Amino acid sequence: MGLEKTQAVVIGRRGLGESDRLVTFYSRRFGKIHGVARAARRPRSRFGGALELFTLGELVFFDTGKSDLLRIDHFDIVHPFSRVRDDLDRFGHASWIVECVARLTAEQDRHRALYGLLVRGLRAVETSGRPARAALCFGVRGVEALGHRPRLDVCVGCHRSYPFPQAHLDLDGGGLACAACAREASAALPISAAAVGALDRLRTLSWDEALATPLPGLEPELASVLDAHVSRLIGQPTRTRRFLRELRRLTPGGRP
Numbered sequence: 001m002g003l004e005k006t007q008a009v010v011i012g013r014r015g016l017g018e019s020d021r022l023v024t025f026y027s028r029r030f031g032k033i034h035g036v037a038r039a040a041r042r043p044r045s046r047f048g049g050a051l052e053l054f055t056l057g058e059l060v061f062f063d064t065g066k067s068d069l070l071r072i073d074h075f076d077i078v079h080p081f082s083r084v085r086d087d088l089d090r091f092g093h094a095s096w097i098v099e100c101v102a103r104l105t106a107e108q109d110r111h112r113a114l115y116g117l118l119v120r121g122l123r124a125v126e127t128s129g130r131p132a133r134a135a136l137c138f139g140v141r142g143v144e145a146l147g148h149r150p151r152l153d154v155c156v157g158c159h160r161s162y163p164f165p166q167a168h169l170d171l172d173g174g175g176l177a178c179a180a181c182a183r184e185a186s187a188a189l190p191i192s193a194a195a196v197g198a199l200d201r202l203r204t205l206s207w208d209e210a211l212a213t214p215l216p217g218l219e220p221e222l223a224s225v226l227d228a229h230v231s232r233l234i235g236q237p238t239r240t241r242r243f244l245r246e247l248r249r250l251t252p253g254g255r256p
C-alpha cells in the first residue's frame with residue numbers, strides 16, 4: 001500500500017516496548033487497522049495526546065507490506081471526543097461501541113456504513129445526554145450493518161408468524177423463536193413483546209427519531225438482549241458490559 005491517508009477513530013491502544021504505542025483504528029478507507037506509533041509514550045512525543053481512545057483524526061500511515069503492523073506517521077485530531085472521557089457513564093457506553101467495532105470486524109475489511117455509524121454513535125454519546133440510548137441505537141444498526149439482522153416476523157424454528165406468546169430471541173438461529181423452538185435452541189433468551197416492538201422501531205426510524213423515541217422502561221432489557229447477541233457473535237461476553245453493570249451497582253438511583 002505504501003503511504004496512505006484516511007480518517008480514522010482510535011478504538012484500542014496499549015503500550016509496546018519501552019516507549020512505543022500499539023494503536024488500533026477503525027478507518028474510513030481500510031476498516032480495522034493496527035499501527036505502531038514510535039516513541040508515542042515519550043514526553044513531548046510528536047503525537048501529543050492525539051492517540052487517546054475515541055479520537056477521530058486524519059491518519060497518515062506507511063504500509064511496508066512485510067507485517068500486519070503499519071507505521072503511524074501522523075495522526076491529526078479532527079474531533080477528540082474529550083467529553084466522552086470526562087464522564088464515567090458516557091465513557092462506558094462509548095467503550096461498548098468501540099468494543100463492538102473492534103471485535104465484530106475483520107482486519108482491513110472496509111465498511112463505510114459501519115464507519116459512519118461509529119462516528120455518529122460517538123457523537124450522540126458525547127452530546128445527546130442519553131449515552132445508553134446512543135449505544136443502543138448504534139448496536140441495533142451496527143449488528144444489522146454487519147449482516148446479523150435478527151428476524152422479528154416469524155419463529156426461525158417453525159416459521160409460525162409473530163406475534164406468539166413467550167417469544168425468545170434465538171441467538172444462533174438469527175431471530176425470534178416460539179417457546180417450543182426456544183427449548184431446542186442452543187442459545188435463546190426470553191424477550192418481552194414490548195421489547196420486540198421497540199427493536200423493530202429502533203431499526204426502522206431515522207437516527208434522530210430513534211435517539212428520541214420514548215422507550216419507557218425498555219432500555220435495560222434491550223441493552224442486555226443486544227449485548228447477548230453481540231457476545232454470541234464474538235464468542236465470549238463483552239468486556240464493557242461488566243464495567244457498565246458495576247457502574248450501575250456503584251451509583252444507586254443513578255442513570256442506567
Ligand SMILES: [Zn+2]
Nearest residue numbers: 155158178181
Ligand atoms: Zn417455533
